[in-house]
Amino acid sequence: MILAPLQGLTEVLFRRVYEECFPGAIAMAVSPFLSLTHNIHHSRGSARQTYLADVLPENNAGSIAVIPQILGREAEEFVELAGMLADMGYTEVNWNIGCPMRAVTGKHRGSGILPYPEEVRQMLDAVVPRLRCRLSIKTRLGLREKEEIFKLVPIFNDYPIATVTIHPRTGKQQYGGQPDLEVFGQVMPMLKAPVVYNGDICTRADAERIRTLFPGISEVMIGRGVLYDPTLPLRLRGDTLTDGEAREKSRHFVRRMIEEINLRLPNDEMRTRKTKEYWALLWKTLPISELQARSVLRAQELAAVDNLIEQFIQ
Ligand SMILES: Cc1cc2nc3c(=O)[nH]c(=O)nc-3n(C[C@H](O)[C@H](O)[C@H](O)COP(=O)(O)O)c2cc1C
Structure with missing residues (x-):
């Protein structure tokens, strides 16, 4: 995965x-996006270091590629x-043409480019021959219509794309409704590049269902x-865990x-915000109710947030 x-x-x-x-449970990750903001690549020193912090090789010396x-x-x-990324040693970059945020799509960025196949072609024409590393793509089925992808397939097929990851929703859907497995199943065999499935895999059974439905996919992205x-990747690689073991690990x-949040983030306001962002998803791994989980999100002070979480993980 x-x-x-x-x-x-x-x-x-x-x-x-x-x-x-x-250790070893996740072999590969696509980083959250670096946005092409004007002149960042001309910037020097700390501005550049901050922009690139997430992908600097010295910050990524571990086993997750x-x-x-x-x-x-x-x-x-x-x-x-x-x-610049190739100079750092990266052999692949991923182009995000799936982001559904309005502020992004309005400028034909992210999934905003999907209704405009010619713009996708222009971009690939301009970029692919000049890359010193492989290019992969992460996309959705379309911005507004799930059929938009069918006009993109022949374009993707004209270039040596390393992989195409498809989250089978439209940008308009954001994360609502169900992933459209039917359209995914139609598109997958039409693509020359290896296809990665992405969307709503939360259990080993979910992953097995996707692999059974689509034996041709090269990977799942979760x-x-x-x-x-957090123990899901362990289960996917075949580890058997009792509920007790899984809970302890989580x-x-x-x-x-x-x-780490408390150690790395510079002030309590940021620590509180970040802790809550993670908690909004991570609480589900613990045997607590939604009401209990919400009490953490309602707490104001960092000490109160941390104390509540500590109680729940006892
Ligand atoms: C909070 C949040 C941030 C995301 N950030 C990115 C991003 O930086 N780049 C990207 O391609 N997709 C991003 N996505 C989309 C996810 O990579 C993924 O396609 C989506 O969550 C569906 O997969 P999942 O059901 O396994 O989470 C984000 C999604 C969420 C919920």
């Missing part, structure tokens, strides 16, 4: 703690950023499912995450 990019969640802090608690992801449709900047149950993971 591949760890999905979740902006604000699966950055290096998470990946490091994950690797420490579950990271594929940096880029969001945007500015070809020149894409090539330049991909070049995001939220790993936060709902508790330890949550505790280590809180410790």
